[in-house]
Amino acid sequence: MEGVIELNIWQMAAAYIFIVILLVIVKARGISREKEIIISSIRMTIQLVLTGYILVYLFNNMHPLYTILAISIMEIFAIYNIYKRSKTKLSKSLKKIIALSMLLGTLSSLIYFLLVVVQISPWYNPRYFIPIAGMIIGNSMTGISLGVTRLVDGIDTQKHLVESALMLGATPKMATKSIVDNTFDSAILPTINSMVGMGIVFLPGMMTGQILSGTSPVTAIGYQIAIMLGILGSVSLTVILFVQLGYKTFFNEESQLVVGE
Amino acid sequence: MFSLKEVKYKNILNVKHLHIKKNKITCIIGESGSGKTTLLRLLNKLISCDSGEITYNEQSLKVIDSVELRRNVVMLPQAPAIFSGSIKDNLLIGLKFSEKPLLSDDHLTEVLNLVNLNKELHDNAENLSGGEKQRVALGRVILLHPEVLLLDEPSSALDEDTEYLIIDALVNYTRENNKTMIMVTHSKKVAHQFSDEIIEIKRALVNVL
Ligand SMILES: Nc1ncnc2c1ncn2[C@@H]1O[C@H](COP(=O)(O)OP(=O)(O)O)[C@@H](O)[C@H]1O
Numbered sequence: 326m327e328g329v330i331e332l333n334i335w336q337m338a339a340a341y342i343f344i345v346i347l348l349v350i351v352k353a354r355g356i357s358r359e360k361e362i363i364i365s366s367i368r369m370t371i372q373l374v375l376t377g378y379i380l381v382y383l384f385n386n387m388h389p390l391y392t393i394l395a396i397s398i399m400e401i402f403a404i405y406n407i408y409k410r411s412k413t414k415l416s417k418s419l420k421k422i423i424a425l426s427m428l429l430g431t432l433s434s435l436i437y438f439l440l441v442v443v444q445i446s447p448w449y450n451p452r453y454f455i456p457i458a459g460m461i462i463g464n465s466m467t468g469i470s471l472g473v474t475r476l477v478d479g480i481d482t483q484k485h486l487v488e489s490a491l492m493l494g495a496t497p498k499m500a501t502k503s504i505v506d507n508t509f510d511s512a513i514l515p516t517i518n519s520m521v522g523m524g525i526v527f528l529p530g531m532m533t534g535q536i537l538s539g540t541s542p543v544t545a546i547g548y549q550i551a552i553m554l555g556i557l558g559s560v561s562l563t564v565i566l567f568v569q570l571g572y573k574t575f576f577n578e579e580s581q582l583v584v585g586e
Numbered sequence: 587m588f589s590l591k592e593v594k595y596k597n598i599l600n601v602k603h604l605h606i607k608k609n610k611i612t613c614i615i616g617e618s619g620s621g622k623t624t625l626l627r628l629l630n631k632l633i634s635c636d637s638g639e640i641t642y643n644e645q646s647l648k649v650i651d652s653v654e655l656r657r658n659v660v661m662l663p664q665a666p667a668i669f670s671g672s673i674k675d676n677l678l679i680g681l682k683f684s685e686k687p688l689l690s691d692d693h694l695t696e697v698l699n700l701v702n703l704n705k706e707l708h709d710n711a712e713n714l715s716g717g718e719k720q721r722v723a724l725g726r727v728i729l730l731h732p733e734v735l736l737l738d739e740p741s742s743a744l745d746e747d748t749e750y751l752i753i754d755a756l757v758n759y760t761r762e763n764n765k766t767m768i769m770v771t772h773s774k775k776v777a778h779q780f781s782d783e784i785i786e787i788k789r790a791l792v793n794v795l
Pocket residue numbers: 598616617618619620621622623624625
């Protein structure tokens with residue numbers, strides 16, 4: 326880690342001054358967003374400082390229970406966030422499907438990725454487990470969030486076509502096929518787009534962080550490629566689980582469309 | 587063919603007793619909002635009644651698989667459903683939904699003639715007029731050759747001449763092929779001219795005329 330520049334308190338202060346200058350410009354322009362900028366900057370600072378202390382504690386006191394606890398909190402937070410981000414009210418059964426797909430999809434991807442690809446030891450090593458879980462859970466959360474919006478809106482706006490298909494003898498699966506396909510596409514599109522631009526348009530956050538903290542770019546790129554494949558796999562898996570189980574919650578056992586129950 | 591006893595659906599429909607005969611043409615009339623569409627949806631099992639019993643061929647709808655039933659008792663909705671694609675796509679989609687073998691273009695053209703639509707199979711269906719869409723949707727239902735045709739105001743977007751032409755063709759088709767037709771219509775004239783049986787719904791109560 327030779328030659329790495331550790332940021333001291335004055336350098337950090339300089340970073341904040343940058344935001345202060347931004348605020349002055351925003352104010353002069355008459356854009357009333359200064360409150361949001363201040364609050365989100367402070368919130369980000371507090372969250373990261375706390376996370377930093379927690380990570381230091383976890384790394385120094387390795388224990389499987391601590392790792393499991395950390396993952397559980399991340400999963401609960403992610404699932405709750407998907408519920409909160411949804412603009413429409415979600416049915417109880419759809420909420421259950423969201424939670425189930427998130428847990429099954431992210432945990433199986435995570436286990437494969439950590440134990441087969443990276444081969445960490447011990448299996449609960451928080452230095453690898455926690456940041457990688459964060460990336461996999463975070464990206465899957467974004468994917469399902471998009472999927473939830475698309476699926477609920479799709480069935481709502483195309484209710485007439487779905488019912489017309491049922492009237493002709495379609496199964497619920499056939500009647501919602503185009504909506505389900507569309508949902509899957511739009512949910513994984515951001516992940517695919519970010520892979521396309523990677524390394525040319527921008528350097529991904531994880532790799533940037535590793536390089537800045539002194540890791541060789543070759544090592545950083547190796548991890549980045551592996552983690553991107555892990556993210557793509559996890560996003561696809563969670564979204565597939567979500568749509569394949571989710572469309573069914575809009576129908577009852579008589580294959581009748583029930584919206585808003 | 588269909589028999590309803592003490593059927594209630596929300597506050598919308600209340601049927602004490604109703605029998606709909608096999609191989610006949612039954613018309614349903616009544617003011618708008620009286621529950622005509624709701625009655626067809628019950629027969630297609632798109633909704634289920636809150637109390638009472640509906641039977642199809644002496645079998646309670648409760649024990650018949652919904653998808654199976656809808657493949658024999660096909661419903662044409664009041665507002666025609668057009669899926670993205672050509673007229674051909676829209677005709678074939680019914681066969682795909684009910685998992686029946688697809689038919690040749692000759693067959694499809696024949697059906698277009700039956701519903702009196704002068705268009706090419708590969709024309710885009712989404713650009714058609716309301717009345718033309720209605721006829722595509724009607725053609726799609728006929729291609730399925732179901733035992734029972736449930737038609738919800740199939741001629742509402744057509745001018746009177748075309749309306750008579752098409753209903754006449756539908757009635758002939760039904761009689762020649764020993765099918766059963768249950769049709770909601772806004773026109774008492776149509777009902778009296780073509781039907782064997784007329785059902786009138788008044789303030790949620792069903793009467794056989
Ligand atoms: N899903 C529903 N929920 C509540 N009310 C409905 C629903 N569908 C129809 N209605 C109401 O039931 C009544 C009958 O509707 P409908 O069967 O469509 O009448 P019609 O086809 O005779 O014009 C109307 O007052 C309508 O507003």
